[in-house]
Amino acid sequence: MTKSDELASVVFPRGSEIASNNFAGKVWLARLVTDGVFGCMIGHVTFAPGARNSWHRHPGGQILLVTGGSGCYQERGQPARMLQAGDVVEISPGVEHWHGATPDCWFSHLAISTHIDRGEAQWLEPVTDQEYGRSGG
């Protein structure tokens, strides 16, 4: 199975490329649930190899459900956690963190932003190449 075959095996859509300074590398977002009646928003995010987001925090918390590929997640001051399909990451409100693909593999996850009435993600500084390298990603 090639890398492109693996990407095609993910059941949720890739969506549109994100144009934002809060991401390094190519990242795509498909918005799955945006209706405020549920108090949460759901997107499917796909990172190209080596792509990641900046350090950030969610006032209402966020849950990641990994749908494919190989990635990593790191909270400030903690070792990075390697991620693969089926993994669940619970990001408590206010916790500073970043996530992204490993250098050689794409990575995709559902992102469920909870308690959205508490406000949008608060973006901080980019993850440096040194931090990314140390993550083992």
Added chain:
Amino acid sequence: MTKSDELASVVFPRGSEIASNNFAGKVWLARLVTDGVFGCMIGHVTFAPGARNSWHRHPGGQILLVTGGSGCYQERGQPARMLQAGDVVEISPGVEHWHGATPDCWFSHLAISTHIDRGEAQWLEPVTDQEYGRSGG
């Protein structure tokens, strides 16, 4: 690809068989997120061919993200909607509905129960064979 291969391709776990009068046929549940800090609970549900749940409603609403197989979803008084991998179902608070597998194929979905502070699912009568047959499932 055989049916069992397809089931193995779903990235989230099958979990344990549910023992409940609110389900007809074999149904499995893996609890993925149960921490109340997020205001929602997430499970991965797998139905054997022909299995379905009873009519019910969620005081806080629920979102289904279909991960594999072939299923159907019906709201009271509405035609059934056929479901396959990648489909999203937004179930508004209080809406009476049921979901389950088609007669000849397994079915799996993530179930995200929202606003869980509003209370647990309220279970009603079973879906009759006549209702199930009319659904086109």
